[in-house]
Amino acid sequence: MRFLPILALMLAGCAAGPAVPEISVSVAAIVVETGETMHEADADRPVLPASTAKLVTAIALADGAGLDHRFVTRVCRADDTVTLVGGGDPSLDVEDLLALALSAGPGLRGATGFRYAPARTGGPINPDQPADAAYNPVLAGLIVAEGAYRAGVTGPRAWTTPAESPPPGAEGEGWFAHPDPPRQAADLFRHYAHGIGIVLPQPTPGSETCGRELARHNSRPVSALIREMLWTSSNLMAEMLGRFGTVSESPGRWLAGAHPDLTAIDLENFSGLSDRSRVTARSMAQLLAREAARPVGEALLPAILTPAGWDGGLRNRLTGPPTALAVWAKTGTMHYGVGLAGYALHPRHGLMAIAAYAHDPVLRAAYDPIMATPQAEAAAKAWDRAARQAVDDAVRSLFPEP
Structure with a gap:
């Protein structure tokens, strides 16, 4: 409850639109071919992954033997x-x-x-x-x-x-x-x-x-359901597919076996619907760089994500050059936690794994006890909008000017 006065300052401005504090973004961009870090900023800060956790679920499922299974x-x-x-x-x-x-x-x-x-x-x-x-x-x-x-x-x-x-x-x-x-x-x-x-x-x-x-x-085969899960961001599909494919309640067991060094990825469940899960921008970008050649059905992982400025969760984001159709990613939003992770087709560096996150744990902790109030919801949505813009700006800055 010690965080409530901080949120109260935000709520006080709701009549004229909630005031939003300055938002910092954690970013990591890794060149897939070489593994070289092309850009990083606050890349080791633990952040809320929200629905970008579904990328880990998708990779864990693709690493199993059940992609052709039909329910x-x-x-x-x-x-x-x-x-x-x-x-x-x-x-x-x-x-x-x-x-x-x-x-x-x-x-x-x-x-x-x-x-x-x-x-x-x-x-x-x-x-x-x-x-x-x-x-x-x-x-x-x-x-x-x-x-x-x-x-x-x-x-x-x-x-x-x-x-x-x-x-x-x-x-x-x-x-x-x-x-x-x-x-x-x-x-x-x-x-x-x-x-x-x-x-x-x-x-x-x-x-x-x-x-x-x-x-x-x-049903359609699991490989097709994975793509649908990523495009629709269905929490239910992520949880049921993840539990079917890994026989566990989170990707932790698979991560420990496949990528034991990525300890900064700590997920409570398969969907990302948890305010206790944490990743870092660096760890997510490292995972995606290593798994870029992972087949999911008939396509490699980058090609089953949503393209910026075109369709899916990025339809209205990162539109126009140089990012439209050059960023293929999964987005995630929980109040006071916004992320984007996936791949970028970069004219100088080739395929890059990228991850960008904005997260304010203090405001999140203040929001949870009073989440049902209209004022708290308005303040949270205002922060989310500003955070999405900050994340998009960070991703856009990875590209040279068109």
Whole structure:
């Protein structure tokens, strides 16, 4: 609580726009071919990685043997009981459930029992973050739409989609995390079956055994899901893919085996949704320089990242020469922690691994106890905007003038 007066100074200026203190950026740029450090500034300061941690997750997965694996979701029937069986697919969506219901079709008729499995859940990802925030979902082997549902609260009236979902705990409209993703998937499947004229009973938890298979949905291979995870920055996909591929709850075990010297990379989980994870700009750039030739499916790692000024998380950043389409990177933002890490196509040095971070641990610590207040949120967002600009300026300064 000793940091609250510092944040109060920022909040005092909210009426005219929150005042933002000076932001320093930690930067490292390493030439991939030679390993030479081309530029560094405060490169050994521990910083909050936010979603740039997903780069480590992607590399750890690409270093495994499961890139061709496809997650399977099945509809099964044994006697008079139908079971929806999840296979850990982090990309399962509502259209896939409808396709399963349509494919199972007449095989669903006459069922007197409807079960779903696995019913166990874990999470949310970060217990210190709001439990109903869509970016902080519960994890489950049977999960649809990343465990989220669209909802709204307007005065005394609450509406949700699907109707069986609970009202959100916060005012407003948007996406919220469902507290029981397996049950949500079963409710949706039952709803779709009803829509094609088949009545299923209320769902109950069951076993993962499958009698006669009525329908199945195969996910895209893990290599494709890694790219989607990096482009969408899905926390759920990062956590589920990371745990599938490394059989652990963070990349630490893989890092210790593959890059034991990079001890400055200390990640609490696979998604970066933690204010306790830390990296340095130097350690992240070193990892990326070493892994630049890592295949992820049919492409090398730099080519599956998002291009500046073109699409994905960098669509509206680093636009115009010399950085547009020359920076391919992953961005990350948690309040008072902003980062960008990836690669730059440099006209003088060739392919470079780059990492740039802005982080204010004092303001972050002051924000956490009062994060729900509008003033605190406004101040944090103002800092984030200024930090993104400072990070972009630092990356732009690595290039010669066009």
